[in-house]
Amino acid sequence: MDDLFDFQEQLLSRLSNKERYLLNEIDWTERLIGIKGARGSGKTTLLLQQIKFKLSKDAIPLYATLDNLFFLENTLVSLAKAFVLKGGTHLFLDEVHKYPRWSRELKLIYDQFPALKIVFTSSSILEIYKGESDLSRRAITYHLKELSFREFIFFDRGLTLPKLNLKELLENHKEIAREATATLGSPIKDFENYLNYGAYPYFLENKTNYIQKLVQTINLILEVDLHAVENMVYEDSRKIKKLLVAIAQSAPFTPNISKLSERLGMSRGFLLNAIKILNRADLVMELYKPTKGVGALTKPEKLYLNNPNLVYALGKQNTEIGTLRETFFANQMKHLHEIHLAEKGDFLIDRTYTFEIGGKGKTSKQIQGVKNSFVVRDDMEVGALNVIPLYLFGFLY
Known part of the structure; x- marks a missing residue:
């Protein structure tokens, strides 16, 4: 997990402060938030900006992309458990569609760790509510469009x-x-x-x-x-x-x-x-x-x-x-x-x-x-x- 924290710090150190419209429209108080959008629309930056610019100082966040080599030998549930034991409060998961059991394990994490806030992103192709576990009563979902002309x-x-x-x-x-x-x-x-x-x-x-x-x-x-x-x-x-x-x-x-x-x-x-x-x-x-x-x-x-x-x-x-x-x-x-x-x-x-x-x-x-x-x-x-x-x-x- 230390490698994930190191990777997060590397990303945060070179983060742009130019915000997409959706950053201030999401209700970040929800326990489980899904953000869909086309590849390249800025979903990763959105998560990192929430971590760097919007979270309170006492929050302990962790960003992880689900195609990280870490998940070849570790499950999402085991990461969440270890993170919570270390006092973690906010788990940001990028590209969940690249993790085979994403919906089942997100449901388990949601049910087992009620104090943990989870935000995940996925390809816009993914039909979130058609995963192998029903997240429809748990997840609040948003769609990140491409840049508007105003943006x-x-x-x-x-x-x-x-x-x-x-x-x-x-x-x-x-x-x-x-x-x-x-x-x-x-x-x-x-x-x-x-x-x-x-x-x-x-x-x-x-x-x-x-x-x-x-x-x-x-x-x-x-x-x-x-x-x-x-x-x-x-x-x-x-x-x-x-x-x-x-x-x-x-x-x-x-x-x-x-x-x-x-x-x-x-x-x-x-x-x-x-x-x-x-x-x-x-x-x-x-x-x-x-x-x-x-x-x-x-x-x-x-x-x-x-x-x-x-x-x-x-x-x-x-x-x-x-x-x-x-x-x-x-x-x-x-x-x-x-x-x-x-x-x-x-x-x-x-x-x-x-x-x-x-x-x-x-x-x-x-x-x-x-x-x-x-x-x-x-x-x-x-x-x-x-x-x-x-x-x-x-x-x-």
Whole structure:
């Protein structure tokens, strides 16, 4: 265990103090907290920042990643027991999906050590409540999204902009945009940069090699995380990679399941499950019309890559601005609001608000007569009436 404490100190000594939005939204008083998110979104940093900057001075924390060699000869339960005997108060466990008995042992630790607070992270692919032990009555779970545009500006330029809720954005977008431009100058260049390399915090390490790093991250998700979470063999993960490339080449993609399964050599059942996995992995977004039921055997109406950076990394020949606009808007809404394809316009949010996404020439013709409808444009700094600048939807978290 001493090696784990040493490793924790090494990580804390070089920790950034730039915080993700979720750090201050989690109820850290809960006894068992799960944090899911895409690889590279900043889950490890989140845990370490909680340890270094937020815990009281009398707390005794321990951070451990579950792929550490320590766990080849030691169980999670034995670590927790030894840690509690040493006075430990907070156990932070990273990448639990890489430990075969994670759910059973977390349940045992929770039941045996009622004074111990446990926080764990996992791949977004992992369905936490479907582990071999039921944690649904014990764990409070959160999802860490990629960087919002607002966070990107803070990480990149050190400028702080207010977080908005959707209602105040729709009602006060003109005043909000004026204040944003007063802070940023023109936000258009920042927005272009975000679309290219702003979704994951490791852009701070090296912007030049960002796309290469993102492609490596995608490969790790498909080759390592899929095996750890789904026990998927290499050949099946290669099939899913082929599917992801096929989606990227023509996203937004309206899937013809019969043709796609024939083209990629997959059964219908495997293909539909693969799409669900890519959605859970935060690599694609499945979208449906609000009238359509969603189930394991239901094909999505449309598939988008999960964020604009993935479009640049996987679909270089498909980086037209219309695709980037729609991908950005849908991504910023995902996990925060209920999102559907609209009957008129592009997206229906919370079954209430209709949005038509476009550029300079976009009018409200397609949504004329639709209640609570808005045009969202990417070529403007300040909007008017029901026309709202696209970049403002990056201030929602």
